[in-house]
Amino acid sequence: DARVTQTPRDKVTEMGQEVTMRCQPILGHNTVFWYRQTMMQGLELLAYFRNRAPLDDSGMPKDRFSAEMPDATLATLKIQPSEPRDSAVYFCASGPGTDNQPQHFGDGTRLSIL
Amino acid sequence: AQSVTQLDSQVPVFEEAPVELRCNYSSSVSVYLFWYVQYPNQGLQLLLKYLSGSTLVKGINGFEAEFNKSQTSFHLRKPSVHISDTAEYFCAVSDQGNSGYSTLTFGKGTMLLVSP
Numbered sequence: 001d002a003r004v005t006q007t008p009r010d011k012v013t014e015m016g017q018e019v020t021m022r023c024q025p026i027l028g029h030n031t032v033f034w035y036r037q038t039m040m041q042g043l044e045l046l047a048y049f050r051n052r053a054p055l056d057d058s059g060m061p062k063d064r065f066s067a068e069m070p071d072a073t074l075a076t077l078k079i080q081p082s083e084p085r086d087s088a089v090y091f092c093a094s095g096p097g098t099d100n101q102p103q104h105f106g107d108g109t110r111l112s113i114l
Numbered sequence: 115a116q117s118v119t120q121l122d123s124q125v126p127v128f129e130e131a132p133v134e135l136r137c138n139y140s141s142s143v144s145v146y147l148f149w150y151v152q153y154p155n156q157g158l159q160l161l162l163k164y165l166s167g168s169t170l171v172k173g174i175n176g177f178e179a180e181f182n183k184s185q186t187s188f189h190l191r192k193p194s195v196h197i198s199d200t201a202e203y204f205c206a207v208s209d210q211g212n213s214g215y216s217t218l219t220f221g222k223g224t225m226l227l228v229s230p
Contacts, residue, residue, distance in 0.1 A: 004157070033217070042222045043204070056217075091157055100146050100165045100208075103218060105157030 002026045006092050006106035014114050018080040021109045023092030024073055029104070031097040032075045034060075034067055037089045037108070046090075049075065050097060082113045116141050116209040120221035127228055129197055135190040135224045137205030146208040147188045148218065149179055153201045161203070164188060175199065200228045 005024040013019060025032050034046040047057035052069040060067065064083070069075045079086055089110050093103040117140040127133045139145065146165050150158040162173025169181040179190045188205060205221040 043220045045217060048217065093158075098216070100163075102148055102150075102160045102163055105150075105159070107155070107157045110155075 002104075004092055004094050004104050004106035006090075006109050008109060009107065010110045010112075012112045012114065013082060015083055016081045017113075018078065019082050019086075019111060019113075021077045021090050021092075021111070023075040023077075023094075023106060025075065025092070025094030026104055027073075029094035029096055030072075031095045031103075032069060033093040033095070033103060034075070034077050035091040035093065037091060038087075043091075046077070082111075084113045087111055087113050116145070116207045116219045118205050118207050118219055118221035120203075120205055120224045122224050123222065124225045124227065127195055127226070129228055129230050130194045132193050133191065133195050133199075133226065135203050135205075135226065137188045137190065137221060139186050139188065139205075139207045141186070141207070147179075147181060148206040148208075149173065149177070149188070149190050150204045150206060150220075151175075151201050152204065152223075158204060161190070195226070195228050197228050197230065199226060201226060 007022045031050050033048040036044045046060045047067040049069050066078045089108045091108045093105045095103040119138045121136045148163045149161040151161050152158045161177050162171050164171045164181045172178045177192050181188050202223045202225050204223045206218040209217050209219045
């Protein structure tokens with residue numbers, strides 16, 4: 001059964017450190033999404049890619065967050081420098097790129113910034 | 115842009131009782147609708163989807179949802195819940211993102227708490 005794979009599952013680090021989260025989308029999916037989930041805000045769309053090109057990253061704080069897709073099998077989300085308010089669960093999802101097909105989610109990276 | 119309202123943040127229910135989780139969306143144009151479930155420490159999994167055709171959609175784990183265009187609703191139901199159904203449930207609607215490509219707009223989620 002094809003799955004979206006995210007690493008690491010958990011990350012604890014100190015404020016100011018760089019954090020890199022990785023995502024391997026399902027083979028053949030051409031659309032990748034990054035979400036952040038918190039108790040207060042729920043699920044927020046941070047950025048998404050189609051055929052590795054960034055389409056929209058308006059949900060992301062630009063000064064410290066960056067998202068890239070170096071190749072079709074890897075998407076990354078970086079935070080530099082990290083802050084305590086970035087503590088959340090970050091999900092990656094991939095999809096085949098058509099309106100009527102669902103997104104498939106990874107199990108997330110639980111990030112804690114001390 | 116679309117919006118999705120899940121009126122209940124938490125729904126407590128006893129095992130084997132029926133349950134309905136409510137979802138309303140904002141647009142009256144044709145949309146695609148989805149319900150996802152999130153178990154603790156896991157990502158979201160698709161429960162069911164409405165694309166077109168029959169307004170009653172059946173999903174996994176005995177769940178079903180009914181699309182009501184006039185009320186812009188897509189409520190999720192199960193006639194008899196199990197302890198294992200305890201999870202957070204998210205309603206989502208397809209939307210046009212800023213890029214013009216399709217994204218999903220999610221509701222805030224409803225926590226279903228099933229007790230013995």
